[in-house]
Amino acid sequence: MAGTLDDFQKFRAEMNEEIHATDHLGMKRFFALDHQCYQDGALPGKTKELLGLAASAVLRCDDCITYHLVQCSEAGWTREEVIDALNVSLIVGGSIVIPHLRRAFARMREIPALREKSAPKAGDHQKARAPKSTAKRS
């Protein structure tokens, strides 16, 4: 993983602030539109967060996946439901999605509501368990 969830969120907040500070009206409006897109509408915002996650996964954008995992967690989706959504992205997008799936699972360790019950805590991330001798594909 490229950094902790906290690193991601600090960098995201800092840079979004810098982008807004440029006063490019088009960019500011797009950011606002992007925010509104996930509000309740004909579909509840909760459902649209899951759509955002599935779309991010097939487009293979790690930062977008991280962002939507946090949003999905806050919207009340469970680990099992998130995994089932990621499976749709895996089938639609193919094995090229697998590296992003691995990083999504690693990221979920840092999101309490999406963490596996018996999973290692985020702090344990460094000491990776020894890889099995029978390496699994991809």
Next chain:
Amino acid sequence: MAGTLDDFQKFRAEMNEEIHATDHLGMKRFFALDHQCYQDGALPGKTKELLGLAASAVLRCDDCITYHLVQCSEAGWTREEVIDALNVSLIVGGSIVIPHLRRAFARMREIPALREKSAPKAGDHQKARAPKSTAKRS
């Protein structure tokens, strides 16, 4: 549009049959897995059809959009809900999605449950209304 919904479904059924007839075990298994992916699981199949639609739209695959529009309709999603899902794909994927959005709207004319109340029927597709003089962007 490249053809009617009926043309699409005939070609799809005919070619899927030919692909299955080749007896390539890998392909057959992938087609089965693709089918199972949208069955009820941690998420209801209905939700996953909508995920499939959103993923297809950001990946800009007209045939996949057509297929999932039909599935979404059969799963009980309404026109307004489908449009709200397509809006997520538009914001995630940008203006490059717009041509596919136009074709999705044209396709919905052929799917009774997704048709606009006052919309022209599929049969009226040929006689397009004259374009407005103030052409709208993209």
Next chain:
Amino acid sequence: MAGTLDDFQKFRAEMNEEIHATDHLGMKRFFALDHQCYQDGALPGKTKELLGLAASAVLRCDDCITYHLVQCSEAGWTREEVIDALNVSLIVGGSIVIPHLRRAFARMREIPALREKSAPKAGDHQKARAPKSTAKRS
């Protein structure tokens, strides 16, 4: 080619009108933002039309290429300049761009300011010259 430029523009105008008629605020705002994007700003609109063309070509969207070819022509770009811009897209995007390049050249036959001086008129499109015996690659 999937149809004439006139077919494209009629379908585009008709469907854009239908999309606007749905009153989905997010979609309407995105269409407005897309329009504003190409207005004069820090860069002249003319330059941004060319950026839109180059972006459309590497993303391999025929309808977007058609749209931006028309816009580039109206903004005053010449055939030679448009071809030089398309070459950037070809080098950035690789041989997978070539089929779209062919369709872009065919579309330019229908746009007076972008037409080759000695090129066949749009109406001559049907009677394709016999292919050379030494087929050129891709």
Next chain:
Amino acid sequence: MAGTLDDFQKFRAEMNEEIHATDHLGMKRFFALDHQCYQDGALPGKTKELLGLAASAVLRCDDCITYHLVQCSEAGWTREEVIDALNVSLIVGGSIVIPHLRRAFARMREIPALREKSAPKAGDHQKARAPKSTAKRS
């Protein structure tokens, strides 16, 4: 399908000729480089044609797939080998590849060496067999 293999080849030859006639040195050199890429080198040209097919399929470019199917056939690859290569693209690229897979199978009907022994000839393309009642997924 968007047209016959003959239509494709005529359009391709005609437009490639027009592109060459523009005398844009960069484009001409890229076309030459693209041609040389599939000549014998550290790998035989035959192997590289198959790589070109697999790459075209995951990038979902129908014209490129058609082109490489013809080249693979001329290089001596059999129908079974081509299908096994397309399966790699299906697994790598996911279900979004399926519509292109269907069109690849339809195109193989027009290429004698890749045609299924008992397959309908190209001329029979119009009269599609009635779709099975149990429609197969995607």
Next chain:
Amino acid sequence: MAGTLDDFQKFRAEMNEEIHATDHLGMKRFFALDHQCYQDGALPGKTKELLGLAASAVLRCDDCITYHLVQCSEAGWTREEVIDALNVSLIVGGSIVIPHLRRAFARMREIPALREKSAPKAGDHQKARAPKSTAKRS
């Protein structure tokens, strides 16, 4: 960010040298063609650098964006013009472009001519300002 601009340029120079040392004629020619593509032609090289930036941004390639930011700066484009070009890529490519936009803005801090007047210098990159409590979207 994955490293400093200096890290990027050292790695790029070192690996380009190694690629050239392999004496694969096709690769060497493609690298030459890529270089020539941005020389003055029907369009000035300066304009084509901006096209390269816009194309890189919609294709979501951080290294390509970094490279073209440097080239655009050297060609004389200002920060405001580069931001306006990036806005075209944002609208064409959608919210999936946003993470790359953030990294583009961070990279501009390391390029004197593209740095915000009151922006933190590259050396201050580590001590990120505390994220605002009202996190902005994406």
Next chain:
Amino acid sequence: MAGTLDDFQKFRAEMNEEIHATDHLGMKRFFALDHQCYQDGALPGKTKELLGLAASAVLRCDDCITYHLVQCSEAGWTREEVIDALNVSLIVGGSIVIPHLRRAFARMREIPALREKSAPKAGDHQKARAPKSTAKRS
């Protein structure tokens, strides 16, 4: 590079194990299918590993490229053959592939059978040679 080959393999093995532990039947089956895809069939597994590499390179997935480089090495492909395959991906995918090509060359330093005879060993990776004054493009 984002880390050593050993880092990659440990992370991959650890996360694949965690994904399998979730007992999502669809994901488990897809991983199995992905594994079977590269077994001997109508084409030898060795050939399909090269197809997997070419497909990964045009889809610009560094982890997938790393994985397939290792597999290609184990299947018996030489450095020269792998480079010739990567050239197909470069021509098909364009200059946007170049950053991934650079990382592929850096990765090959860590794979004995794919290492350049006179290449620096993996351990020397840190002390990059000073970049040439005449920076090569992209």
